[in-house]
Amino acid sequence: MPKYAEVLVNVANRRLDQSYYYVVPENMDLKAGMIVIVPLKNRRVQGLVTRISTELSEISEDVEIRPIEAILEGESLIPEELLELAVWLAETTICPVAQALHTVWPFLKGKAEQWYIPQAGMEDEDVKVLELLDPDTFCVLKVLNRARRGGLPEGVLLKRAKVRPGLLEEMLKQGWVKKELRFTKASSLGTKKSLPPTKENKVSSFLWQESPHQLTAGQAKAWQTIWDCYRKRKEETVLLFGVTGSGKTEIYREMVFQVLKDGGDAIVLVPEISLTSQIARVFLEQFGDLVGIIHSGISLGEKLALWEKILAGEKRIVIGARSAVFAPLPNLRLIILDEEHDTAYKQDENPKYHARDVARYRMKQRQGLVLLGSATPSLEAYAAAQRGIITIASLKERYNNMALPTVQIIDMKKELAKGNKSLFSIVLRQKLRERIQRGEQSILFLNRRGYSTFVFCRECGYVARCPNCDIALTYHSQKQKLCCHYCDYSQDVFDRCPDCGSRFIRFFGQGTEKVEEEVAALFPDVEVLRLDTDTTAGSNKHKEIIERFRRGEVPILVGTQMLAKGLDFPNVTLVGVISADQLLYRPDFRARERAFQLLTQVAGRAGRGVKKGEVIIQTYSPGDRAIIRAASQDYPAFFWEEISYRKQLNYPPFAHILRVILFQEKEEKVIRAANDLADCLKRTIEGREEEDYQILGPAPAVITKLKNQYRWQVSVKGKNPDILRQIVHSAVKAFFQGISSSGINLSIEVNPLAN
Ligand code: ADP
Ligand code: ZN
Ligand code: ZN
Secondary structure: OOEEEEEEEOOOOOOOOEEEEEEEOOOOOOOOOOEEEEEEOOEEEEEEEEEEEOOOOOOOOOOOOOEOOEEEEOOOOOOHHHHHHHHHHHHHHOOOHHHHHHHHOOOOOEEEEEEEEEOOOOOOHHHHHHHHHOHHHHHHHHHHHHOOOOOEEHHHHHHHHOOOOHHHHHHHHHOOEEEEEEEEEOOOOOOOOOOOOOOOOOHHHOOOOOOOOOOOHHHHHHHHHHHHHHHHOOOEEEEEEEOOOOOHHHHHHHHHHHHHHOOOEEEEEOOOOOOOHHHHHHHHHHHHHHEEEEOOOOOHHHHHHHHHHHHOOOOOEEEEOHHHHHOOOOOEEEEEEEOOOOHHHEOOOOOOOEHHHHHHHHHHHHOOEEEEEEOOOOHHHHHHHHOOOOEEEEEOOOHHHOOOOEEEEEEHHHHHHOOOOOOOOHHHHHHHHHHHHHOOEEEEEOOOOOOOOEEEEOOOOOEOEOOOOOOEOEEEOOOOEEEOOOOOOEEEOOOOOOOOOOOOEEEEOOOOOHHHHHHHHHOOOOOEEEEOOOOOOOHHHHHHHHHHHHOOOOOEEEEOHHHHOOOOOOOEEEEEEOOOHHHHOOOOOOHHHHHHHHHHHHHOOOOOOOOOOEEEEEEOOOOOHHHHHHHOOOHHHHHHHHHHHHHHHOOOOOOEEEEEEEEEOOHHHHHHHHHHHHHHHHHHHHOOOOOOOEEEEEEEEEEEEEOOEEEEEEEEEEOOHHHHHHHHHHHHHHHHHOHHHOOOEEEEEEOOOOO
16 A cells, blocks of 8 residues: 655745645655655655655545655654644644644754765775875865765865865766765754653652652642542543642642652643742752753753753753643653643644643653642633543642631722722722731732723623623724624613613723822832833843842732732732722633632732731622632632533533634725635535534624734634534635635634633
8 A cells, every 4th residue: 555645845944834745655764754855846845754644635636646755864853752742733723734843843943955975985096196186176085085974065065175166066077976965954853753761760860859848638638639640640630729828839849759759750831930930949949950941031042952951861840831841851741730720821823722732632642640730720620620531639728727818899889989089999098008007018900901991880880791692892992882802793882871870981991000100199108019011021020029029128019910820928918909890891701710710819819928818809890700709719619600601601611612813904805804704614514414513703803903904803613623623624725715815814723712
């Protein structure tokens, strides 16, 4: 039976993604990951073999399939396991294989060059004569004969021999040398066909120290559950569900310690490495040089050096943000995702992967364990645990039985009735003053300035929602309308509340930057620190601010959601949430889940020291279930309410969503194209047996204009993600055959996390 190879041509160019099929000649020992020479139109080009199979599913029979000409690089350029991962990544996230490859293995670059190989040895009589008759030719042969790989690329040869370029052609004609196309790798990595287990890493080489802490009884029990799963050596996922301050880090540390003792390696993922240096610190303290850290500022060269150490078995633990999930640890058996619910685990650009999915795939390849940790798990993870698909281990108490903070919800409608129009409620002002007097610290939490504005009633809290999707409507200033970003429903803006008739209608979405000003006005003698993406372009500045605050030098820290990510400040006894509403009314079906998570996490920052903490949540919607449950820190109750809501409206995890964003400079063109794409989708779905696939939109994207391009979106919702992918694939293909597609850019995303 003939074998076929899928070859990615021009792999060094990450934007081009062209895979072609070729026949593998019978006597050729071809493996995935090798570099080959193939004919393309009337040229010969190099390419990377991504797959070898006996079937040709996507090619119609009348296409002539040509054979591979030659192998250019006989050793795989990327370990097979990671190549497999890249192909899977491209498939599941619908992105070009080339982009997935560069993400998984960032050292693929290399080039094909003309090499010169000597035809005669230096001992030959003919050559000896040359030394006198033709010193230049003699010199070329001398250089070539000394070369390690039996020859040299043209450029290098000319430089070393210092001869005129024409000479090489003459020598070729005279038969002194031959010419050959060869591949030069950019790095020495990836010459191994698979990640080999390094030499024994067993107990004998066990020099690092035990943890300085003893696990509490509750922690030991949770740890045992996780360890039992690990010991099964099946692909397993465990959710470590532990309230804030329960000591999840201690459990990670003990797991890693035991896995290392068992001969395995581990990856520890954190949402943001600059902020969570806390985890890095704990691990460095205990495991020293065995820890490799991948931070955002790492250069490709430094990464290469780290990869070499990892492959050599010198690093056994890799800590980092999202992309560290690809670290090529030879004995990888454990991947931990701390704060697994965090949206930073999803990449916005191609490949739009979620680190959790990649972790699960890698541990499936390896029969290892994925450990997800959170106080506020993603609905998907907790639902999977409830259905018995993954195991759950719980930590119900804070370490040392420290009390969870008390949370008070402040109804801002009542503040208005009392005549208080400022951003701060009377209670929050008073509590802030108390903290300053007592020398304790406070955190004020506000939301990142959103892209969207919603409209609400300051007297009764009414917010307009889409009747079809139950998503908060967003105000569009150009059209002066309230619109739904899922289905394009729209209505006029009201100047009187439809519910209570009040005229106190407010446009929310601007003005949050005023918090700092208002604090300054209230407490003119007090220094205030601010932490958000604007003030912290460089990660060092981050650190500085956090360290100053940790040392207790400044009484008040104002910050965005960055604050929610696992920081541990012992002297903070008050957390004030300026407005929970902006969280609740984001145009996203996950708005409530995010709101609950953020509020709970932020509240968890209070009272982590000896003194008990207090949290104030200000809102115009004090009755919202996300706020009530966050206030009582009751995740399970929130989960059951939210999951039944999701079921009712058929949102994930009960369905999957595949979203296509179309963008282009001319708005009319984008709208027309979006409508055509929706039609193509409709026709594709109608042609299928299954009925449960639903089109949402077209509608303007939440970010309606970005970099001068208008953006519209169309989504498809349905049960089976594979079928969704097929539907979108065929529809997009049909769409590109129509005229309205010309000049239109598409961005496709599977289960988008946010807008
Ligand atoms: P979480 O990540 O669950 O919010 P942490 O891991 O940050 O909690 O733990 C909270 C605090 O309790 C940390 O300061 C940690 O050092 C301490 N702690 C937790 N468990 C132990 C233990 N078994 N022994 C000593 N200190 C502990
Ligand atoms: Zn009202
Ligand atoms: Zn809608």
